[in-house]
Amino acid sequence: MPHRRTKAIMSALASLSNRQVRLARRPTGLPTRDDWSFTTEAVAEPGDGEVVVKTLALSLDPAMRGWMNDAKSYIAPVALGDVMRAGGIGRVVASRSDRLKEGDLVTGALGVQEYARFGEADARKAGLAKIDPRLGSITQWLNVLGMPGMTGYFGLMDIGQPKPGDTVVVSGAAGAVGQTVGQLARIKGCRVVGIAGGRDKCDWVVGELGFDACIDYKAGDVKAALKEHCPKGIDVYFDNVGGEILDAALARLARGARIVICGAISQYNNMQAMQGPKNYMSLLVNRARMEGMVVFDYVDRFPAAIAELAGYLKDRRMKSKEDVVEGIENFPEALTKLFTGGNFGKLVLQVSAG
């Protein structure tokens, strides 16, 4: 029997509408507004064991571009006509579940919509989990304490295996994953060189985040700049971008280097053949390795990583920057910012103020 407050909310839910963004067609190259459809549904009341979550903010990620393709990958494509997959933070506004109560803040795959309803199995599949707002702001929970932070943490620590004194290079340095990787490497005693697009991002990465150097790939020769800033070679290269920058890093590896393949944003909208790293034989010359990682493999260890990173946020050894776009209706244009380098910091779509 739902208690009184839930009853009241449920009648309130009936008067609400749920705006949604659905995948209308599979894009070629950079997605446009025409690739999406916009629907509005009534907010369904929770059944037994179900919860209704109001979306507060959504994470916009490069990986989303891959989910739009009809190709085998580490996760199924979004089906045509489905609400676009997106991780986010929301508030439970109605609950008939024992696990979550109204008012709880949660993280999970809410989708690009204003309200999401979950049964128990759906909630597990969506990774729905309560978050502690004392550990970080809502946008930080989508950044350092969210998937990008977890990706940076496990990619660097498990695959990159940095040792104190190592030279760590990270591309997309001002982006969500990059800021965690670079700051964490600094905390672990490494020399850290970022690669980012534009003077503002580079200045911020060095001035605010404490990287030792940052290379503006829009300003000149990345290969020459890596030579200057990595005189002893690169021990760990954390790659978010692929393409020419990956090749420049390969040309500068130290003996026994580790390359973490986390993404290839320069290639996601490539309508030509994918560009492979033509300098990959540097792996042989330098006895180096290149290894891919998918953050979902580390879910069991998220709590410990979140606790560690929240500690760094609290004692100010780590900072974060989010680029917040408001309004679910602006999702299509917001997403494309990722691929043009238009965002500065972790890109977040604020769907509701509270």
Place this chain on the structure above:
Amino acid sequence: MPHRRTKAIMSALASLSNRQVRLARRPTGLPTRDDWSFTTEAVAEPGDGEVVVKTLALSLDPAMRGWMNDAKSYIAPVALGDVMRAGGIGRVVASRSDRLKEGDLVTGALGVQEYARFGEADARKAGLAKIDPRLGSITQWLNVLGMPGMTGYFGLMDIGQPKPGDTVVVSGAAGAVGQTVGQLARIKGCRVVGIAGGRDKCDWVVGELGFDACIDYKAGDVKAALKEHCPKGIDVYFDNVGGEILDAALARLARGARIVICGAISQYNNMQAMQGPKNYMSLLVNRARMEGMVVFDYVDRFPAAIAELAGYLKDRRMKSKEDVVEGIENFPEALTKLFTGGNFGKLVLQVSAG
């Protein structure tokens, strides 16, 4: 004071001439006869601590193409005008060293010449070491018991890390490294699929070496054939060739796969830009890794590996095939066979019958 026999040999040496092949210019693309010069020198008598080795047979290896380029690699380029670097087997014909005596069979970097003279430091640098002819024939000492065998052994065991039941794929399967890799993987309990050029090589690899299957890359679609022969995906891919075949293997990786980067023979004479593996993002999707290896890193462990492989030769669990070309004057044409797929088995240049 040299004893009597050495004195006699030394006067005999003086009447001998040493034919040599030197690097005359750096080739573009496939080397031709014009890239070499042919010289004849007197055989110098050994000084104190020195030995003179008569070359019996030389190993012709794909890596030689890289040594001809003026580019930074895991080993210095051969200088213009120098005797071409080559590993081989020889017999000590004169010795003023305590470490080796006349008649000893040795392996080491003898160079493409009929006689080589080594002081103690030179001998160390050339890796000059006595071999035991009871463990294998002279050509086997250049194959399974030599650098190709060591490359296959440590590349497979240390980098590939095969487990019983794994599917192991090796390109250049009928070549020197490939035959060791495939047979060793079979002995370790893996399912083994080779890739080789032509029906004869494939038939031999399956019929004589006991591979489970072999794909003739000249006969058709390697990607489709890998799908057929590796229904559960590839756990270990040992790459000797690069190019399209590496891409086909990347497209068929199992979760957690290991790719051993040992060579890229398809690209060594490429006059265009090196072709990078455009499917490298499969490393991410499959949480796989690609790692380079250089055999010289494992020198300390050669004796144990040689003992293990010699045991397999002795009990007939492992076979070997060498393709022997006779005559130092035929070195240029023999070398190019490697790059046109013209050799069948480990390519050996026999310089002297004994």
